[in-house]
Amino acid sequence: MEKYAQSSAESAGLPLSNFEFIQAVGESIPLSDASVDAVVGTLVLCSVKYVDLTLREVMRVLRPGGLYVFVEHVAEKDGTFLKFLQRVLDPLQQTVADGCHLSRETGNNISSAGFSNVELEMAYLSNASFVNPHIYGIAYK
Numbered sequence: 001m002e003k004y005a006q007s008s009a010e011s012a013g014l015p016l017s018n019f020e021f022i023q024a025v026g027e028s029i030p031l032s033d034a035s036v037d038a039v040v041g042t043l044v045l046c047s048v049k050y051v052d053l054t055l056r057e058v059m060r061v062l063r064p065g066g067l068y069v070f071v072e073h074v075a076e077k078d079g080t081f082l083k084f085l086q087r088v089l090d091p092l093q094q095t096v097a098d099g100c101h102l103s104r105e106t107g108n109n110i111s112s113a114g115f116s117n118v119e120l121e122m123a124y125l126s127n128a129s130f131v132n133p134h135i136y137g138i139a140y141k
Contacts, residue, residue: 026054031061038067045072045106047099055113059141068139070110073131074122075103085130107135115139 002021009016024030026041026048039058048054058068076082086102093102111118120137128134 025049027057029057029061033060034063034066036061036066037063038069040069042071043073045070045109046101046104047097049099051104051106051109052113055109059114062141064141066141068110068115068141069137070139071134071136072106072110073102073128073134074106076133082130082132089130102130110135110137110139113139115141 002023005021006016006019009019022030026044027050039062041058045051045054062068075086083103090102093100107120107122111120118137118139120135120139122133122135124133125131
């Protein structure tokens with residue numbers, strides 16, 4: 001995703017010298033404790049191996065008052081046809097989409113990760129078919 005981030009930054013008129021791209025996994029972020037003002041995660045927690053460990057790492061690297069800005073797709077409500085379909089397709093999705101899980105309830109993980117406040121909203125994307133709903137928001141350390 002680095003090349004897309006670089007392209008987007010350039011398109012927005014942001015100099016690439018303002019950015020440092022680090023290759024890492026979410027469960028072990030190679031940054032010092034309380035070293036960043038914000039962490040931005042877009043469609044990340046669906047494919048990390050350990051969601052709660054990744055969120056602990058986000059908390060660890062955030063400075064007091066720091067922000068975690070997120071967009072994630074999550075599992076549909078129990079008892080719906082979409083939830084049934086997500087459960088059926090989940091193993092295939094993990095294989096073809098770099099470990100992406102369709103049936104994770106990531107909003108619950110974020111809400112219980114220990115942030116001082118979590119503002120979380122939900123939306124359905126019409127062109128995302130079975131990869132719905134999505135949550136987005138800000139969590140404050």
